[in-house]
Amino acid sequence: MPHYHISLVGGQPMPVYQGLIHANPEKVLLICSDKTYKDAEGIKNELKGVDLEIIEFDPVNLEVIQKQIDKMKNKIPVDATLSVNITGGTKPWSIMFYNDFIQKNRPQYFTLIKITYFGTLLMEQMQF
Numbered sequence: 001m002p003h004y005h006i007s008l009v010g011g012q013p014m015p016v017y018q019g020l021i022h023a024n025p026e027k028v029l030l031i032c033s034d035k036t037y038k039d040a041e042g043i044k045n046e047l048k049g050v051d052l053e054i055i056e057f058d059p060v061n062l063e064v065i066q067k068q069i070d071k072m073k074n075k076i077p078v079d080a081t082l083s084v085n086i087t088g089g090t091k092p093w094s095i096m097f098y099n100d101f102i103q104k105n106r107p108q109y110f111t112l113i114k115i116t117y118f119g120t121l122l123m124e125q126m127q128f
Contacts (some may be wrong), residue, residue, distance in 0.1 A: 001078050001080060001081055002026045002027060002075075002077060002080045002081070003025045003026050003027070003080065003081045003082075004013075004025060004026070004027045004028075004029065004076050004080045004081070004082050004083075005019070005020065005023045005025035005027070005028050005029070005082075005083045005084070005085070006028075006029045006031060006045045006072075006082070006083070006084045006097065006101075007019055007020065007028065007029070007030055007031065007041055007084075007085040007087070007088065008031045008085065008086055008088040008089025008090075008093050008094065008097065009030050009031060009032040009036045009040045009043070009088050010036060010039075010087075010088035010089050010090075011036065011039065012088065013042065013043055013088040014038055015085065016030070016043055016085065016088060017043070019083070019085035020047070020050075020108070023083040025035070025083065026051060027053075028047075028050055028051065028053070029051075029052075029053050029055055029072065029075065029076075029098075030043060030044065030052060030054045030055065031055055031057050031072075031088075031089060031093060032054060032055070032056055032057070032058060032059070033056065033057060033059040033089075033090070034059075035059070036089075037054070037056060039055045041054065043059055053075070054075070055072055055093070056066075057089075057093065059088060059090045059092070059093075060092050062092060062096070065093065065096050066096065066100075067119075067126070069096060069097070069100050070120075070124055073078040074100075080097060082101065084097055084098075084101055086098055125126070
């Protein structure tokens with residue numbers, strides 16, 4: 001069962017790195033906007049040897065974001081273990097990724113990675 005990790009990329013790369021170190025995934029999907037694409041490329045360039053894909057999302061249009069999430073889900077095998085770092089990116093992304101992956105569509109082991117304002121890494125692990 002492969003471990004996939006989704007990380008929402010905002011203006012600060014440190015939460016992305018912390019989540020990746022903690023999750024230690026086999027495949028990483030970095031979600032970025034046109035404004036954070038260079039940040040995502042920088043992360044990819046520093047993480048040589050990591051199977052990492054950059055996916056550009058609309059930053060705020062809810063209908064477009066939902067379509068992009070639905071399309072992205074096809075990249076994730078149904079038997080994959082999934083972790084999601086919602087600390088970066090836009091607020092609509094955080095809400096929609098939380099809602100889509102925890103509330104609806106992943107009836108299996110799921111890890112949500114959050115990083116507090118004090119830099120503490122918190123993990124919620126849920127078995128569905």
